[in-house]
Amino acid sequence: MTSLRYCSRCVLPSTRPGLSFDDHGNCNCATGKVKASIDWTARESAFRDLVAATSAKGASYDCVIPVSGGKDSTWQTIMCLEYGLKPLCVTWRTPARSPLGQANLDTLIGLGVDHIDFSINPVVERRFMLKTLERLGSPAIPMHLALFAIPLAVARRFGIPLVVWGENSAFEYGGDDALHGPRMTRNWLLKHGVTNGTTAEDWVDDDLTARDLEPYRWPTDVELEEGAVQAVFLGHFFEWDPVRSFEVAKGRGFRALEGKPKTGYYRFADVDDEFIITIHHWLKWYKFGFTRLWDNLSLEIRNGRLSREEAISIIADRGEERPDPEIDRFCSYTGITRDRFFQMIEKFRNPRIWNKDQAGRWTIGDFLITDWNWS
Numbered sequence: 001m002t003s004l005r006y007c008s009r010c011v012l013p014s015t016r017p018g019l020s021f022d023d024h025g026n027c028n029c030a031t032g033k034v035k036a037s038i039d040w041t042a043r044e045s046a047f048r049d050l051v052a053a054t055s056a057k058g059a060s061y062d063c064v065i066p067v068s069g070g071k072d073s074t075w076q077t078i079m080c081l082e083y084g085l086k087p088l089c090v091t092w093r094t095p096a097r098s099p100l101g102q103a104n105l106d107t108l109i110g111l112g113v114d115h116i117d118f119s120i121n122p123v124v125e126r127r128f129m130l131k132t133l134e135r136l137g138s139p140a141i142p143m144h145l146a147l148f149a150i151p152l153a154v155a156r157r158f159g160i161p162l163v164v165w166g167e168n169s170a171f172e173y174g175g176d177d178a179l180h181g182p183r184m185t186r187n188w189l190l191k192h193g194v195t196n197g198t199t200a201e202d203w204v205d206d207d208l209t210a211r212d213l214e215p216y217r218w219p220t221d222v223e224l225e226e227g228a229v230q231a232v233f234l235g236h237f238f239e240w241d242p243v244r245s246f247e248v249a250k251g252r253g254f255r256a257l258e259g260k261p262k263t264g265y266y267r268f269a270d271v272d273d274e275f276i277i278t279i280h281h282w283l284k285w286y287k288f289g290f291t292r293l294w295d296n297l298s299l300e301i302r303n304g305r306l307s308r309e310e311a312i313s314i315i316a317d318r319g320e321e322r323p324d325p326e327i328d329r330f331c332s333y334t335g336i337t338r339d340r341f342f343q344m345i346e347k348f349r350n351p352r353i354w355n356k357d358q359a360g361r362w363t364i365g366d367f368l369i370t371d372w373n374w375s
Contacts, residue, residue: 004289004353006368010298011311013368015288015353018174018192028174040239047237051083054162057228061088061114063162066151068094069105071242071256071268072166074249076234077108080164087164090154092146093119094273095126095333100255101272107253118150124212128203129276130334136196137287137348139330140280144194145216152219156227166245167235173295182236186221193218241303242266242296263323265296265314275326275333282323286349289364293318316369 005014008025019027054062062085067073069091080087091105109115125142132141155163163184170179170192179188190197200216224231234240246256246268256268263270263278270277270292281292297311306314331341354362361374 004364004366004368007298010301010308011290011294011315011368012298013288013290013294015350016174016290017288018170020174035239038239043237047083047234050162050232050237051085055084057161059159059161061158061160062086063088063164064151064155064158064160065089065113065164066147067091067105067108067115068147068272069101069103069108070270070272071246071249071254074104074108074111074252074254075245076164076166077111077113078248078252079234079238081111081113085162085164087113088154088158088160089113089115090151091115091117092143092150093117094143094276095122096274096276096329098272098274100257104254104272107255111252116154118146118154118215120146120215121212124208126334127207128213128216130336131203131207133334134344136198137283137345138194138196138280140276141195141198142216143276143280145198145200145218148189148193149200149216149218152224152229152231153215153217155229155231156219156223159227161228161230163229163231165231165233167240168233172235172240182232184231184233186218189218242269242299243303243305263321264292265300269296275323275329278323278326279330282321282326283345283348285320286345286354288350289353289367291321293321312369316372319373 005021006012007019007021007027010027012019012027014021016027021027051062063080065073065076065080065087067077067089073089077087077089089108094101128142129139133139151163154160165184168180168182170176170188175192179185179191189195190199199218200213201210203213203216204210219227219229246254246266250256250268254268256266257271259267261267261269263281270281285291293315297306297314300306301308301311327338327341331338349362353364355365357363357374363374
């Protein structure tokens with residue numbers, strides 16, 4: 001069994017994908033220092049140049065904005081409108097959309113945009129989601145394939161020259177330095193598209209044909225170039241911070257959850273989906289020994305709003321937070337029992353960090369919190 005190593009500044013463990021540690025024991029917390037050294041005025045000027053060049057193409061729409069109605073896509077839409085772009089907003093419609101998610105999406109559309117709400121065949125989607133959970137331990141692979149594929153395909157087919165995404169996760173959370181720039185490429189998608197490195201083509205089998213999976217197919221870089229489509233991260237041009245983007249979105253009508261967060265630390269995040277994203281983030285517990293809460297708290301530490309000690313106290317108070325209502329919804333949606341669900345995910349428990357003690361409880365050695373309840 002391997003003991004976890006934790007960042008000395010935030011709370012993230014060495015098991016988190018894309019994380020690296022410097023000689024001082026700090027992980028990608030260094031991103032904060034890098035951001036402080038960036039000339040954001042020059043970056044904003046570069047965005048103005050991009051807007052001018054895009055508008056000069058004279059397309060029916062200047063850009064596609066992938067939106068869910070969440071606070072980040074609301075921020076993206078507000079920024080693009082303020083800089084004079086005419087967007088077509090495109091949504092992969094989750095089969096688990098929440099009432100609050102629908103209300104926030106309606107508010108986003110009400111900012112003054114045309115919008116496509118793209119629904120995938122529910123028979124295919126249900127079958128695909130269960131397959132990815134069983135094979136790779138994630139129900140969210142179809143979601144991530146679709147939410148990247150559909151806006152890119154719409155831009156290509158409608159001749160729209162620009163797709164505007166939010167933050168670049170390779171830069172914000174850790175990843176290949178070569179992927180820290182403004183452009184989204186197929187290589188970026190393979191490494192940071194949250195699909196376990198798979199594409200739609202990898203899931204073609206006797207149950208799912210290539211035609212079934214067409215909505216999940218990412219265009220190649222060549223196809224995008226032939227269609228003169230450029231995909232960029234707005235977070236490259238403007239400093240991204242989840243709290244700041246929430247404040248901007250809230251000022252234009254976006255609503256957060258009342259009461260405690262659905263998952264993690266923020267009441268304004270992951271509010272548009274009833275079960276897929278919650279289970280996806282909780283399964284980090286089995287695979288890596290941390291949850292969405294740890295990610296969010298580490299961002300708060302990096303942005304100077306929490307101390308490491310405060311973050312550890314919050315984690316200790318919350319505990320594992322197994323999302324039983326969401327698990328029940330997933331089981332109902334896919335037609336499986338809870339017993340089968342837990343049988344499926346148990347094989348993804350990381351044997352390098354988990355160990356069963358004499359009482360039959362699964363525990364993690366040298367855990368960040370010494371008096372953790374391993375019930």
